[in-house]
Amino acid sequence: MSISSRFAVGIHILTLIEVNKDRVCTSEFIAGSVNTNPAVIRKIMGMLKNAGLVNVRPGIAGAELAKxxxxxxxxxxxxxxxVVQENELFSIHENPNPACLVGRNIQDTVSSVFxxxxxxxxxxxxxxxxKDVVTDILEKEKL
Amino acid sequence: MSISSRFAVGIHILTLIEVNKDRVCTSEFIAGSVNTNPAVIRKIMGMLKNAGLVNVRPGIAGAELAKxxxxxxxxxxxxxxxVVQENELFSIHENPNPACLVGRNIQDTVSSVFxxxxxxxxxxxxxxxxKDVVTDILEKEKL
DNA sequence: ATACTTGTAATCGAATTAATTACAAAAGAG
DNA sequence: CTCTTTTGTAATTAATTCGATTACAAGTAT
Known part of the structure; x- marks a missing residue:
């Protein structure tokens, strides 16, 4: 299974806010660039806001980078x-048999490697x- | 989303075959240690076999390491x-807007980082x- | 022939995803 | 104050994936 595209979209949003910083970035405008529904953008933007990466305010059009x-x-x-919980990129199999030498120890060992x-x-x-992402995109456009 | 526990189970299977090498490891026995259904074990074992990691034969009880x-x-x-396809650990958002500077370049940039x-x-x-896993487990058991 | 095992397909419920619709609340313009 | 626009958020939907389970054909040994 793949890691949710929310991550890729989050990067897209932040990059777009920067590149488009002279204009107002509404969720509808961003959705047009990402090609999805504005509500999806608003949801992800809310997460970015909670993390202190973006400033957005109810009723006021536009988002800005907070850092x-x-x-x-x-x-x-x-x-x-x-998109990935702490130490949960890999799934561990639950309830191995504690009566088995391997069963009762494998989780610890494997968790550590994971x-x-x-x-x-x-x-x-x-x-x-x-910034690296923005630079790379602008670079690509020059060619 | 997490990476399928098939990976953790695969490690468990190989480890168990080694630790239990003096006895016959049937899919039922292994399932007992992992605590799942024997058919699940046989499916994963088939994958390990295709990859040349394990020897198993139809009708003959038991599996052995092939390496x-x-x-x-x-x-x-x-x-x-x-569990993870080549270059697909992360999902990329499909069909960004080609009319947008960011939309038409973000995929390449992001794919490369991913x-x-x-x-x-x-x-x-x-x-x-x-071997490291086996050693670690035996070590844990000593304490 | 019988018993046991592997290989494999089909099915099921649960969980998660992204998309969509809908609407309350906030802000600004006239 | 009223109207419009936008954000914030919840509910719903279809699609996908996962692990578990059942079932059975085919292979092997006694």
């Missing part, structure tokens, strides 16, 4: 949109910022 | 049980072998 571009990592976005692997992935996300 | 313990990495198991993050996770899995 500097270069201080928002993709890990921040990933955590904000809640945790390490998940951390490696998250560290990779931490090295990239929204 | 040395120390030569089976968790990445091998992960790939065998098909691929890097997925690789980091898989590399971590590659550093651990079934």
């Amino acid at each position: 500097d571009l270069s201080e928002i990592t993709l890990l921040d976005v990933y955590k904000a949109v809640n 945790s390490t692997a998940q951390s490696a992935m998250e560290k990779a996300l931490e090295t990239v910022t929204i | 040395d313990l120390s030569e089976i990495t968790l990445l091998d198991v992960y790939k065998a049980v098909n 691929s890097t993050a997925q690789s980091a996770m898989e590399k971590a899995l590659e550093t651990v072998t079934i």
